[in-house]
Amino acid sequence: MSGAITDKERLRRVVFGAVYKTPVTDMHTHLYAPAFEGLGLWGVDHLLTYHYLIAETMRQTPLSHEEFQSLDRRAMAEHVWKTLFVDHSPYSEACRGVLTTLGRLGLDVSSRDLSAYRKWYDGLTYRRFVDLVFSAAGVKTVVMTNDPFDPRERELWLKKGDALTRDPRFRPSLRIDPLLFDWGNQYRVLRELGYDVGPVFSADDHRTVEETRRFLIDWGRRMDALYLGASFPPDFDYPSDSPASQLLDHCVLEACGRLNVPFAMMVGVRRRVNPSLGLAGDMVGRARVEAVERICARHPARRFFVTMLSRENQHELAVLARKFRNLMVFGCWWFLNNPSLVEEITEMRCELLGTAFIPQHSDARVLDQLIYKWDHSRRVIARVLCRKYEDLFDTGWRMEPREIERDVSDLLDRNFWKFVKGSI
Ligand code: FIX
Numbered sequence: 001m002s003g004a005i006t007d008k009e010r011l012r013r014v015v016f017g018a019v020y021k022t023p024v025t026d027m028h029t030h031l032y033a034p035a036f037e038g039l040g041l042w043g044v045d046h047l048l049t050y051h052y053l054i055a056e057t058m059r060q061t062p063l064s065h066e067e068f069q070s071l072d073r074r075a076m077a078e079h080v081w082k083t084l085f086v087d088h089s090p091y092s093e094a095c096r097g098v099l100t101t102l103g104r105l106g107l108d109v110s111s112r113d114l115s116a117y118r119k120w121y122d123g124l125t126y127r128r129f130v131d132l133v134f135s136a137a138g139v140k141t142v143v144m145t146n147d148p149f150d151p152r153e154r155e156l157w158l159k160k161g162d163a164l165t166r167d168p169r170f171r172p173s174l175r176i177d178p179l180l181f182d183w184g185n186q187y188r189v190l191r192e193l194g195y196d197v198g199p200v201f202s203a204d205d206h207r208t209v210e211e212t213r214r215f216l217i218d219w220g221r222r223m224d225a226l227y228l229g230a231s232f233p234p235d236f237d238y239p240s241d242s243p244a245s246q247l248l249d250h251c252v253l254e255a256c257g258r259l260n261v262p263f264a265m266m267v268g269v270r271r272r273v274n275p276s277l278g279l280a281g282d283m284v285g286r287a288r289v290e291a292v293e294r295i296c297a298r299h300p301a302r303r304f305f306v307t308m309l310s311r312e313n314q315h316e317l318a319v320l321a322r323k324f325r326n327l328m329v330f331g332c333w334w335f336l337n338n339p340s341l342v343e344e345i346t347e348m349r350c351e352l353l354g355t356a357f358i359p360q361h362s363d364a365r366v367l368d369q370l371i372y373k374w375d376h377s378r379r380v381i382a383r384v385l386c387r388k389y390e391d392l393f394d395t396g397w398r399m400e401p402r403e404i405e406r407d408v409s410d411l412l413d414r415n416f417w418k419f420v421k422g423s424i
């Protein structure tokens with residue numbers, strides 16, 4: 001091989017270069033395109049009031065949850081800043097992320113001057129900031145989490161339609177947790193939208209089944225959704241008599257087939273174990289990998305993106321992916337998105353799955369976060385891949401840079417698109 005890499009120093013440079021320069025497709029975020037009129041969050045005050053930081057602040061502040069929640073956004077941000085950054089060292093992942101982001105935006109992190117950071121954003125528009133952040137983060141596409149059960153978002157889709165999907169950097173997904181887990185309330189939304197469904201979901205109620213399928217297909221098409229998705233509690237079982245299991249079998253997976261899109265399962269979240277914390281009140285629990293196994297086995301023609309929230313589920317999930325080619329493992333989700341766990345999980349996935357997985361998504365809620373979430377993840381992924389390629393090098397195998405670049409492009413971008421399209 002003429003251009004083969006013949007020393008480990010060059011090998012490491014090629015690996016880090018490939019990981020840092022490959023444009024990313026970020027397959028799960030809570031970001032919004034500029035057309036979503038103010039739903040998109042950005043700026044240092046939203047960075048500081050990210051729910052991860054609220055959870056950490058509530059462990060160190062004398063304020064009650066209620067007192068903290070009564071503050072306005074600026075006051076909340078100032079309180080988080082004082083509590084987590086001034087009164088204590090900000091070495092938690094979410095704190096460090098704020099500083100990585102500010103530094104990468106060119107701000108003097110050592111100044112600790114929050115008012116100067118705020119001032120820097122003056123005069124910027126969200127639209128202009130999107131250009132800046134996508135370039136700084138090396139992200140080419142993000143997938144949004146689009147929820148037709150959110151009244152504000154539903155109204156925008158009904159009013160603006162495909163005007164919401166014109167920015168190719170923001171691609172929609174159709175999120176359906178409320179349908180699966182709150183039918184008793186959410187069936188009314190479907191009725192308001194003209195779908196003739198009943199107050200109780202039953203597979204024997206053929207009208208409700210048909211109309212629910214029609215709703216999913218209509219909204220999947222309206223959004224041009226790349227996938228349908230939902231999160232699941234640790235005790236989710238499949239198949240079962242639960243409405244969620246019945247809806248999957250009779251409506252959701254049918255709709256995915258008609259739309260020819262995957263279904264994304266995010267498994268292992270226990271919602272609002274501490275309701276007073278709001279979004280920060282969710283918890284992790286070890287889930288049943290057997291439920292994922294059975295849904296992949298029973299629906300071989302369907303494709304499933306799966307991420308699990310519990311560290312204890314990661315090895316089982318990676319082994320399961322060796323059994324089912326219609327299962328694509330993705331991301332180090334939420335409480336796993338910390339360098340020590342990203343490293344452990346990514347190394348295990350490389351050893352079990354080679355290049356056939358998607359190592360990360362950002363789950364960003366604030367646009368600026370794309371910068372740190374991908375900076376921190378690239379650093380770890382590059383470190384792990386270096387070890388894997390060095391081990392390979394020690395066998396006598398020799399690689400060209402283009403082969404490493406190919407592998408990294410698969411991991412950070414192409415595996416997602418090939419799985420969406422059904423070509424792997
Ligand atoms: O279900 C989800 O999409 C979770 O990612 C969110 O509920 C969670 O709040 C989050 O943003 C975690 O990073």
Ligand code: ZN
Pocket residue numbers: 028029030145363
């Ligand atoms: Zn999410």
